[in-house]
Amino acid sequence: MSELQKRQIQLEVLRYNPETDTAPRYQTYSVPCLEEWVVLDALNYIKDHLDPTLSYRWSCHMAVCGSCGMMVNGEPKLACKAFIHEYKEGQIKVEPIANFPIERDLVTSVEDFITKLASVKPYLIPKEDKPVSAGEFKQTPAELKKFKQYTLCINCMLCYAACPQYALVPEFLGPAAISMAHRYNQDSRDGGRDQRQEVVASDEGVWECSFVGACSEVCPKHVDPAGALQQVKVASTIDWYKEHLMPWMKR
Amino acid sequence: MAKSNKPIFWGLFAAGGTVTAFVTPALVLVTLFAAMRFNMDMFTYETIHAFAAHWLSKLIIFGVILVSLWHAAHRLRVTAHDFGIRADTVVAYVVYGLAALGTLMTLVYLLRI
Protein backbone atom coordinates (compact mmCIF):
# COMPACT_ATOMS: atom_id res chain seq x y z
CA MET A 1 0.00 0.00 0.00
CA SER A 2 1.57 3.32 -1.00
CA GLU A 3 1.47 6.30 1.30
CA LEU A 4 -1.15 8.87 0.28
CA GLN A 5 0.40 12.01 -1.20
CA LYS A 6 0.96 14.55 1.55
CA ARG A 7 2.19 18.12 1.31
CA GLN A 8 3.63 20.00 4.25
CA ILE A 9 1.72 23.26 4.55
CA GLN A 10 2.60 26.22 6.76
CA LEU A 11 -0.52 27.64 8.39
CA GLU A 12 -0.12 31.07 9.96
CA VAL A 13 -3.10 31.36 12.25
CA LEU A 14 -4.29 34.39 14.18
CA ARG A 15 -4.44 33.75 17.90
CA TYR A 16 -6.15 35.91 20.47
CA ASN A 17 -6.83 35.02 24.08
CA PRO A 18 -8.89 37.79 25.68
CA GLU A 19 -7.79 36.65 29.14
CA THR A 20 -4.10 37.10 28.48
CA ASP A 21 -3.57 39.07 25.24
CA THR A 22 -3.96 42.79 24.59
CA ALA A 23 -3.75 42.27 20.84
CA PRO A 24 -3.88 39.34 18.38
CA ARG A 25 -0.68 37.53 17.35
CA TYR A 26 0.13 34.92 14.73
CA GLN A 27 1.19 31.35 15.34
CA THR A 28 2.59 29.14 12.59
CA TYR A 29 1.84 25.44 12.39
CA SER A 30 3.37 22.93 9.98
CA VAL A 31 0.63 20.55 8.84
CA PRO A 32 0.97 17.46 6.63
CA CYS A 33 -2.00 17.85 4.26
CA LEU A 34 -3.58 15.35 1.95
CA GLU A 35 -4.15 16.48 -1.63
CA GLU A 36 -7.93 16.77 -1.29
CA TRP A 37 -7.95 18.53 2.08
CA VAL A 38 -9.57 21.83 2.80
CA VAL A 39 -8.32 24.44 5.27
CA LEU A 40 -10.82 23.11 7.81
CA ASP A 41 -9.14 19.69 7.70
CA ALA A 42 -5.81 21.37 8.41
CA LEU A 43 -7.34 23.26 11.35
CA ASN A 44 -8.82 20.04 12.69
CA TYR A 45 -5.40 18.41 12.38
CA ILE A 46 -3.88 21.27 14.40
CA LYS A 47 -6.55 20.91 17.06
CA ASP A 48 -6.25 17.12 17.22
CA HIS A 49 -2.46 16.78 17.08
CA LEU A 50 -0.64 20.06 17.57
CA ASP A 51 -2.56 22.58 19.65
CA PRO A 52 -5.86 21.78 21.36
CA THR A 53 -6.23 25.41 22.48
CA LEU A 54 -7.04 26.67 18.98
CA SER A 55 -10.67 27.88 18.86
CA TYR A 56 -12.80 28.06 15.71
CA ARG A 57 -16.35 27.40 14.56
CA TRP A 58 -17.31 24.64 12.16
CA SER A 59 -20.07 22.10 11.72
CA CYS A 60 -21.24 20.52 8.50
CA HIS A 61 -17.95 20.51 6.58
CA MET A 62 -19.96 20.79 3.36
CA ALA A 63 -20.74 24.49 2.88
CA VAL A 64 -24.35 24.46 4.05
CA CYS A 65 -24.24 25.52 7.70
CA GLY A 66 -22.30 28.77 7.31
CA SER A 67 -20.27 28.28 10.51
CA CYS A 68 -16.67 28.19 9.28
CA GLY A 69 -16.30 31.60 7.60
CA MET A 70 -12.69 32.83 7.81
CA MET A 71 -10.16 35.02 6.01
CA VAL A 72 -7.87 32.67 4.09
CA ASN A 73 -4.91 34.60 2.66
CA GLY A 74 -6.95 37.76 3.01
CA GLU A 75 -9.99 36.41 1.17
CA PRO A 76 -13.34 35.67 2.89
CA LYS A 77 -13.87 31.94 2.51
CA LEU A 78 -15.60 29.00 4.11
CA ALA A 79 -12.78 26.96 5.62
CA CYS A 80 -14.53 23.82 4.40
CA LYS A 81 -14.52 25.16 0.85
CA ALA A 82 -10.95 26.47 0.69
CA PHE A 83 -9.01 23.68 -0.96
CA ILE A 84 -5.39 23.21 0.06
CA HIS A 85 -4.35 22.44 -3.52
CA GLU A 86 -5.36 25.99 -4.53
CA TYR A 87 -2.55 27.35 -2.38
CA LYS A 88 0.43 26.32 -4.47
CA GLU A 89 2.94 28.23 -2.35
CA GLY A 90 2.09 26.13 0.68
CA GLN A 91 1.71 29.22 2.91
CA ILE A 92 -1.78 29.87 4.22
CA LYS A 93 -2.75 32.71 6.52
CA VAL A 94 -5.95 32.08 8.47
CA GLU A 95 -7.73 34.91 10.28
CA PRO A 96 -11.22 35.50 11.63
CA ILE A 97 -13.69 37.03 9.14
CA ALA A 98 -13.08 40.74 8.72
CA ASN A 99 -15.34 43.47 10.10
CA PHE A 100 -16.44 41.52 13.16
CA PRO A 101 -14.98 41.78 16.66
CA ILE A 102 -12.68 38.90 17.59
CA GLU A 103 -13.88 36.92 20.60
CA ARG A 104 -11.09 34.35 20.69
CA ASP A 105 -8.72 33.05 18.01
CA LEU A 106 -10.84 32.53 14.88
CA VAL A 107 -14.16 33.06 16.65
CA THR A 108 -15.93 36.37 16.05
CA SER A 109 -18.93 38.01 17.64
CA VAL A 110 -21.91 37.60 15.31
CA GLU A 111 -24.30 39.68 17.39
CA ASP A 112 -24.42 42.66 15.03
CA PHE A 113 -25.40 40.50 12.08
CA ILE A 114 -28.05 38.59 14.01
CA THR A 115 -29.62 41.82 15.25
CA LYS A 116 -29.70 43.26 11.75
CA LEU A 117 -31.10 40.09 10.24
CA ALA A 118 -33.92 40.04 12.78
CA SER A 119 -34.69 43.72 12.15
CA VAL A 120 -35.82 43.10 8.54
CA LYS A 121 -38.59 40.72 9.69
CA PRO A 122 -37.25 37.71 7.78
CA TYR A 123 -40.49 35.71 7.82
CA LEU A 124 -43.67 35.56 5.81
CA ILE A 125 -46.12 38.33 6.65
CA PRO A 126 -49.23 37.28 4.73
CA LYS A 127 -51.26 39.94 2.95
CA GLU A 128 -54.32 39.02 4.96
CA ASP A 129 -55.09 36.64 7.76
CA LYS A 130 -55.76 33.24 6.34
CA PRO A 131 -56.89 30.45 8.66
CA VAL A 132 -55.51 26.99 8.07
CA SER A 133 -58.99 25.82 7.11
CA ALA A 134 -58.89 28.16 4.10
CA GLY A 135 -56.25 25.96 2.58
CA GLU A 136 -52.63 26.35 1.51
CA PHE A 137 -50.93 29.23 -0.27
CA LYS A 138 -50.65 28.42 -3.94
CA GLN A 139 -47.60 29.42 -5.90
CA THR A 140 -46.63 28.84 -9.50
CA PRO A 141 -43.12 27.69 -10.43
CA ALA A 142 -42.51 31.16 -11.89
CA GLU A 143 -43.49 32.84 -8.61
CA LEU A 144 -41.14 30.51 -6.76
CA LYS A 145 -38.29 31.18 -9.16
CA LYS A 146 -38.67 34.89 -8.52
CA PHE A 147 -37.21 34.64 -5.02
CA LYS A 148 -35.65 31.16 -4.88
CA GLN A 149 -32.08 32.36 -5.35
CA TYR A 150 -32.27 34.52 -2.23
CA THR A 151 -33.40 31.61 -0.07
CA LEU A 152 -30.02 29.95 -0.50
CA CYS A 153 -28.25 32.22 1.99
CA ILE A 154 -26.56 30.22 4.75
CA ASN A 155 -25.82 33.29 6.92
CA CYS A 156 -22.08 32.71 6.70
CA MET A 157 -21.37 36.48 6.78
CA LEU A 158 -18.62 36.31 4.15
CA CYS A 159 -20.47 39.12 2.38
CA TYR A 160 -20.14 41.32 5.48
CA ALA A 161 -16.43 40.50 5.59
CA ALA A 162 -16.02 41.57 1.97
CA CYS A 163 -18.21 44.68 2.06
CA PRO A 164 -16.10 47.83 2.44
CA GLN A 165 -19.16 49.92 3.31
CA TYR A 166 -19.85 47.63 6.27
CA ALA A 167 -16.20 47.99 7.24
CA LEU A 168 -16.38 51.78 7.05
CA VAL A 169 -19.93 52.29 8.34
CA PRO A 170 -20.73 49.70 11.05
CA GLU A 171 -24.38 50.86 11.16
CA PHE A 172 -24.91 49.55 7.62
CA LEU A 173 -27.64 46.91 7.53
CA GLY A 174 -25.50 44.86 5.17
CA PRO A 175 -25.86 42.52 2.18
CA ALA A 176 -27.34 39.37 3.73
CA ALA A 177 -29.97 41.14 5.83
CA ILE A 178 -31.20 43.25 2.92
CA SER A 179 -31.15 40.25 0.57
CA MET A 180 -33.29 38.37 3.08
CA ALA A 181 -35.77 41.26 3.12
CA HIS A 182 -35.78 41.11 -0.67
CA ARG A 183 -36.38 37.33 -0.54
CA TYR A 184 -39.63 37.91 1.35
CA ASN A 185 -40.62 41.00 -0.63
CA GLN A 186 -40.37 38.95 -3.82
CA ASP A 187 -42.44 36.08 -2.38
CA SER A 188 -45.97 36.15 -3.78
CA ARG A 189 -47.33 34.90 -0.46
CA ASP A 190 -45.91 37.90 1.40
CA GLY A 191 -47.47 41.30 2.08
CA GLY A 192 -44.97 42.74 4.54
CA ARG A 193 -42.87 44.92 2.27
CA ASP A 194 -44.08 48.20 3.78
CA GLN A 195 -43.11 47.03 7.24
CA ARG A 196 -39.64 46.08 6.07
CA GLN A 197 -39.07 49.34 4.18
CA GLU A 198 -38.83 51.33 7.41
CA VAL A 199 -35.53 49.62 8.09
CA VAL A 200 -34.46 48.68 4.58
CA ALA A 201 -35.11 52.05 2.92
CA SER A 202 -33.32 54.06 5.60
CA ASP A 203 -29.93 55.75 5.17
CA GLU A 204 -28.27 52.92 7.10
CA GLY A 205 -30.23 50.42 5.03
CA VAL A 206 -29.84 49.86 1.32
CA TRP A 207 -28.70 53.46 0.68
CA GLU A 208 -25.35 52.83 2.33
CA CYS A 209 -24.60 50.37 -0.47
CA SER A 210 -22.50 51.68 -3.35
CA PHE A 211 -22.59 48.50 -5.43
CA VAL A 212 -19.01 47.49 -4.90
CA GLY A 213 -20.20 43.96 -5.63
CA ALA A 214 -17.62 42.27 -3.41
CA CYS A 215 -20.41 40.53 -1.52
CA SER A 216 -21.59 38.63 -4.59
CA GLU A 217 -18.01 37.78 -5.55
CA VAL A 218 -17.34 36.00 -2.26
CA CYS A 219 -20.76 34.43 -1.68
CA PRO A 220 -20.26 30.64 -1.55
CA LYS A 221 -23.91 29.93 -2.46
CA HIS A 222 -24.20 32.31 -5.44
CA VAL A 223 -27.03 34.26 -3.86
CA ASP A 224 -25.89 37.50 -5.57
CA PRO A 225 -26.71 39.87 -2.70
CA ALA A 226 -25.39 42.81 -4.75
CA GLY A 227 -28.09 42.16 -7.33
CA ALA A 228 -30.73 41.94 -4.61
CA LEU A 229 -29.64 45.28 -3.16
CA GLN A 230 -29.75 47.06 -6.52
CA GLN A 231 -33.24 45.67 -7.10
CA VAL A 232 -34.23 46.98 -3.67
CA LYS A 233 -32.85 50.41 -4.63
CA VAL A 234 -34.86 50.43 -7.85
CA ALA A 235 -38.05 49.41 -6.05
CA SER A 236 -37.45 51.94 -3.26
CA THR A 237 -36.88 54.71 -5.80
CA ILE A 238 -40.09 53.88 -7.65
CA ASP A 239 -41.82 53.89 -4.24
CA TRP A 240 -40.42 57.31 -3.45
CA TYR A 241 -41.66 58.81 -6.71
CA LYS A 242 -45.08 57.20 -6.25
CA GLU A 243 -45.32 58.54 -2.71
CA HIS A 244 -44.26 62.05 -3.61
CA LEU A 245 -45.78 62.48 -7.04
CA MET A 246 -48.98 60.50 -6.52
CA PRO A 247 -49.69 60.67 -2.77
CA TRP A 248 -53.32 59.91 -3.34
CA MET A 249 -52.47 56.43 -4.55
CA LYS A 250 -52.94 53.75 -1.92
CA ARG A 251 -50.32 51.07 -2.06
CA MET B 1 -34.77 55.04 11.39
CA ALA B 2 -36.57 57.28 8.95
CA LYS B 3 -36.88 56.54 5.29
CA SER B 4 -34.11 58.14 3.29
CA ASN B 5 -34.34 60.93 0.73
CA LYS B 6 -31.58 59.30 -1.25
CA PRO B 7 -33.99 57.93 -3.89
CA ILE B 8 -34.33 61.25 -5.65
CA PHE B 9 -30.58 61.54 -6.13
CA TRP B 10 -30.11 57.88 -6.87
CA GLY B 11 -32.82 57.93 -9.53
CA LEU B 12 -30.99 60.74 -11.33
CA PHE B 13 -27.71 58.90 -10.80
CA ALA B 14 -29.10 55.76 -12.40
CA ALA B 15 -30.69 57.63 -15.32
CA GLY B 16 -27.50 59.61 -15.87
CA GLY B 17 -25.33 56.54 -15.60
CA THR B 18 -27.33 54.84 -18.31
CA VAL B 19 -27.37 57.85 -20.63
CA THR B 20 -23.68 58.60 -20.18
CA ALA B 21 -22.83 54.94 -20.72
CA PHE B 22 -24.49 55.04 -24.11
CA VAL B 23 -23.67 58.50 -25.48
CA THR B 24 -20.65 59.99 -23.72
CA PRO B 25 -17.88 57.86 -25.27
CA ALA B 26 -18.95 58.82 -28.80
CA LEU B 27 -19.34 62.47 -27.77
CA VAL B 28 -15.81 62.42 -26.39
CA LEU B 29 -14.58 60.96 -29.65
CA VAL B 30 -16.19 63.90 -31.47
CA THR B 31 -14.56 66.49 -29.22
CA LEU B 32 -11.30 64.55 -29.41
CA PHE B 33 -11.41 64.76 -33.20
CA ALA B 34 -12.14 68.47 -32.90
CA ALA B 35 -9.15 68.82 -30.59
CA MET B 36 -6.99 66.91 -33.05
CA ARG B 37 -8.22 69.10 -35.88
CA PHE B 38 -9.94 66.27 -37.77
CA ASN B 39 -12.51 67.24 -40.33
CA MET B 40 -12.44 70.92 -39.49
CA ASP B 41 -15.25 71.97 -41.83
CA MET B 42 -17.74 70.00 -39.74
CA PHE B 43 -17.02 72.13 -36.71
CA THR B 44 -18.06 75.42 -38.20
CA TYR B 45 -20.13 77.79 -36.11
CA GLU B 46 -22.94 77.78 -38.66
CA THR B 47 -23.43 74.00 -38.74
CA ILE B 48 -23.32 73.50 -35.01
CA HIS B 49 -25.39 76.55 -34.18
CA ALA B 50 -28.02 75.50 -36.69
CA PHE B 51 -28.23 72.09 -35.03
CA ALA B 52 -28.37 73.46 -31.49
CA ALA B 53 -30.98 76.08 -32.31
CA HIS B 54 -33.71 73.52 -33.02
CA TRP B 55 -36.11 73.03 -30.10
CA LEU B 56 -35.76 69.25 -30.20
CA SER B 57 -31.97 69.50 -30.11
CA LYS B 58 -32.21 71.84 -27.13
CA LEU B 59 -34.42 69.38 -25.34
CA ILE B 60 -32.03 66.50 -25.99
CA ILE B 61 -28.96 68.55 -25.10
CA PHE B 62 -30.59 69.71 -21.88
CA GLY B 63 -31.65 66.19 -20.99
CA VAL B 64 -28.24 64.65 -21.61
CA ILE B 65 -26.36 67.37 -19.74
CA LEU B 66 -28.85 67.34 -16.85
CA VAL B 67 -28.57 63.62 -16.14
CA SER B 68 -24.79 63.63 -16.75
CA LEU B 69 -24.35 66.37 -14.15
CA TRP B 70 -26.53 64.71 -11.51
CA HIS B 71 -25.08 61.27 -12.16
CA ALA B 72 -21.54 62.54 -11.70
CA ALA B 73 -22.54 64.64 -8.68
CA HIS B 74 -24.07 61.73 -6.78
CA ARG B 75 -21.15 59.47 -7.58
CA LEU B 76 -18.78 62.22 -6.44
CA ARG B 77 -20.66 62.31 -3.14
CA VAL B 78 -20.20 58.56 -2.65
CA THR B 79 -16.57 58.72 -3.83
CA ALA B 80 -15.75 61.46 -1.34
CA HIS B 81 -17.08 59.17 1.39
CA ASP B 82 -15.00 56.28 0.00
CA PHE B 83 -11.89 58.47 0.22
CA GLY B 84 -12.57 59.03 3.90
CA ILE B 85 -14.31 62.43 3.79
CA ARG B 86 -17.03 62.04 6.39
CA ALA B 87 -18.75 65.45 6.21
CA ASP B 88 -21.50 64.05 3.99
CA THR B 89 -23.92 66.99 4.28
CA VAL B 90 -21.22 69.47 3.28
CA VAL B 91 -20.12 67.26 0.40
CA ALA B 92 -23.74 66.85 -0.72
CA TYR B 93 -24.27 70.61 -0.84
CA VAL B 94 -21.03 71.09 -2.78
CA VAL B 95 -21.61 68.38 -5.40
CA TYR B 96 -25.32 68.96 -5.88
CA GLY B 97 -24.62 72.70 -5.89
CA LEU B 98 -22.18 72.13 -8.71
CA ALA B 99 -24.77 70.11 -10.60
CA ALA B 100 -27.37 72.81 -10.00
CA LEU B 101 -24.96 75.45 -11.28
CA GLY B 102 -24.31 73.43 -14.41
CA THR B 103 -28.02 72.92 -14.91
CA LEU B 104 -28.66 76.65 -14.63
CA MET B 105 -25.84 77.53 -16.99
CA THR B 106 -27.13 75.04 -19.56
CA LEU B 107 -30.63 76.49 -19.31
CA VAL B 108 -29.39 80.04 -19.77
CA TYR B 109 -27.10 79.19 -22.68
CA LEU B 110 -29.70 77.09 -24.47
CA LEU B 111 -32.22 79.88 -24.20
CA ARG B 112 -29.71 82.28 -25.72
CA ILE B 113 -28.81 80.04 -28.67
Next chain:
Amino acid sequence: MNSKPYVREVSKTTWFLSHPRYQRYMAREVTCIFIMAYTFLLICALGSLADGPDAFQEFLNALRGPWGVLFNVAVLAATVYHSATWFNVTPQAMPIQRGEEFVPGHLIVGAHYGVWAVVSLIILVWGM
Protein backbone atom coordinates in the same frame (compact mmCIF):
# COMPACT_ATOMS: atom_id res chain seq x y z
CA MET C 1 -19.24 36.17 25.58
CA ASN C 2 -16.06 37.78 26.75
CA SER C 3 -15.44 41.26 28.03
CA LYS C 4 -12.56 42.07 25.71
CA PRO C 5 -13.49 41.50 22.07
CA TYR C 6 -10.79 42.83 19.76
CA VAL C 7 -11.90 45.25 17.04
CA ARG C 8 -9.68 45.46 13.97
CA GLU C 9 -9.44 48.98 12.61
CA VAL C 10 -9.81 49.69 8.88
CA SER C 11 -8.29 52.81 7.35
CA LYS C 12 -10.98 55.15 6.06
CA THR C 13 -8.66 56.55 3.41
CA THR C 14 -6.53 53.66 2.15
CA TRP C 15 -8.81 50.64 2.57
CA PHE C 16 -9.22 50.21 -1.19
CA LEU C 17 -5.50 49.63 -1.75
CA SER C 18 -5.67 46.29 0.02
CA HIS C 19 -7.27 44.25 -2.78
CA PRO C 20 -7.51 44.45 -6.61
CA ARG C 21 -11.27 44.09 -6.31
CA TYR C 22 -11.46 47.38 -4.35
CA GLN C 23 -8.96 49.08 -6.66
CA ARG C 24 -11.17 48.28 -9.65
CA TYR C 25 -14.18 49.63 -7.75
CA MET C 26 -12.43 52.93 -6.99
CA ALA C 27 -11.28 53.19 -10.61
CA ARG C 28 -14.91 52.89 -11.63
CA GLU C 29 -16.01 55.46 -9.09
CA VAL C 30 -13.49 58.13 -10.04
CA THR C 31 -14.76 58.09 -13.63
CA CYS C 32 -17.34 60.56 -12.31
CA ILE C 33 -14.64 63.22 -11.94
CA PHE C 34 -13.91 62.96 -15.66
CA ILE C 35 -17.57 62.88 -16.61
CA MET C 36 -18.30 65.95 -14.49
CA ALA C 37 -15.35 67.81 -16.02
CA TYR C 38 -16.34 66.80 -19.54
CA THR C 39 -19.95 67.87 -19.00
CA PHE C 40 -18.71 71.31 -18.00
CA LEU C 41 -16.62 71.34 -21.17
CA LEU C 42 -19.83 70.76 -23.12
CA ILE C 43 -21.52 73.52 -21.14
CA CYS C 44 -18.65 75.88 -22.02
CA ALA C 45 -19.11 74.87 -25.65
CA LEU C 46 -22.78 75.82 -25.36
CA GLY C 47 -21.84 79.12 -23.76
CA SER C 48 -19.43 79.98 -26.55
CA LEU C 49 -22.07 78.95 -29.10
CA ALA C 50 -24.53 81.35 -27.47
CA ASP C 51 -21.97 84.17 -27.53
CA GLY C 52 -21.38 84.08 -31.26
CA PRO C 53 -18.87 82.92 -33.92
CA ASP C 54 -15.84 84.65 -32.37
CA ALA C 55 -16.44 83.16 -28.95
CA PHE C 56 -16.97 79.76 -30.52
CA GLN C 57 -13.71 80.02 -32.45
CA GLU C 58 -11.95 80.92 -29.20
CA PHE C 59 -13.41 77.80 -27.61
CA LEU C 60 -12.23 75.62 -30.52
CA ASN C 61 -8.76 77.15 -30.32
CA ALA C 62 -8.54 76.42 -26.62
CA LEU C 63 -9.66 72.85 -27.29
CA ARG C 64 -7.04 72.31 -29.96
CA GLY C 65 -3.95 72.51 -27.78
CA PRO C 66 -2.09 69.46 -26.43
CA TRP C 67 -4.00 69.80 -23.15
CA GLY C 68 -7.27 69.55 -25.07
CA VAL C 69 -6.18 66.31 -26.68
CA LEU C 70 -4.84 64.93 -23.39
CA PHE C 71 -8.04 65.83 -21.55
CA ASN C 72 -10.25 64.17 -24.14
CA VAL C 73 -8.09 61.04 -24.17
CA ALA C 74 -8.29 60.81 -20.37
CA VAL C 75 -12.05 61.32 -20.42
CA LEU C 76 -12.38 58.73 -23.19
CA ALA C 77 -10.61 56.11 -21.09
CA ALA C 78 -12.74 56.95 -18.06
CA THR C 79 -16.04 57.00 -19.92
CA VAL C 80 -15.38 53.71 -21.72
CA TYR C 81 -14.55 52.08 -18.36
CA HIS C 82 -17.77 53.55 -16.97
CA SER C 83 -19.81 52.17 -19.88
CA ALA C 84 -18.31 48.68 -19.65
CA THR C 85 -18.76 48.43 -15.88
CA TRP C 86 -22.30 49.83 -16.13
CA PHE C 87 -23.45 47.42 -18.85
CA ASN C 88 -21.87 44.41 -17.17
CA VAL C 89 -23.93 44.80 -13.99
CA THR C 90 -27.27 45.60 -15.62
CA PRO C 91 -28.59 41.99 -15.39
CA GLN C 92 -27.94 42.04 -11.65
CA ALA C 93 -29.82 45.29 -11.11
CA MET C 94 -32.68 44.63 -13.49
CA PRO C 95 -33.27 40.91 -13.99
CA ILE C 96 -35.93 40.04 -16.57
CA GLN C 97 -38.11 37.03 -15.89
CA ARG C 98 -39.84 35.55 -18.91
CA GLY C 99 -42.20 32.81 -17.80
CA GLU C 100 -40.30 30.72 -15.32
CA GLU C 101 -36.76 31.47 -16.41
CA PHE C 102 -34.70 34.61 -16.29
CA VAL C 103 -33.24 36.05 -19.49
CA PRO C 104 -29.55 35.02 -19.48
CA GLY C 105 -27.31 37.82 -18.29
CA HIS C 106 -25.01 37.73 -21.28
CA LEU C 107 -27.95 38.43 -23.59
CA ILE C 108 -28.89 41.54 -21.65
CA VAL C 109 -25.29 42.71 -21.56
CA GLY C 110 -24.79 41.90 -25.24
CA ALA C 111 -27.89 43.87 -26.18
CA HIS C 112 -26.50 46.89 -24.30
CA TYR C 113 -23.18 46.70 -26.13
CA GLY C 114 -25.13 46.41 -29.39
CA VAL C 115 -27.20 49.51 -28.69
CA TRP C 116 -24.02 51.29 -27.56
CA ALA C 117 -22.42 50.55 -30.93
CA VAL C 118 -25.45 51.79 -32.86
CA VAL C 119 -25.87 54.96 -30.80
CA SER C 120 -22.14 55.70 -31.04
CA LEU C 121 -22.25 55.28 -34.79
CA ILE C 122 -25.17 57.70 -35.05
CA ILE C 123 -23.38 60.29 -32.92
CA LEU C 124 -20.13 59.92 -34.86
CA VAL C 125 -21.88 60.20 -38.23
CA TRP C 126 -23.74 63.28 -37.03
CA GLY C 127 -20.62 64.82 -35.52
CA MET C 128 -18.37 64.29 -38.53
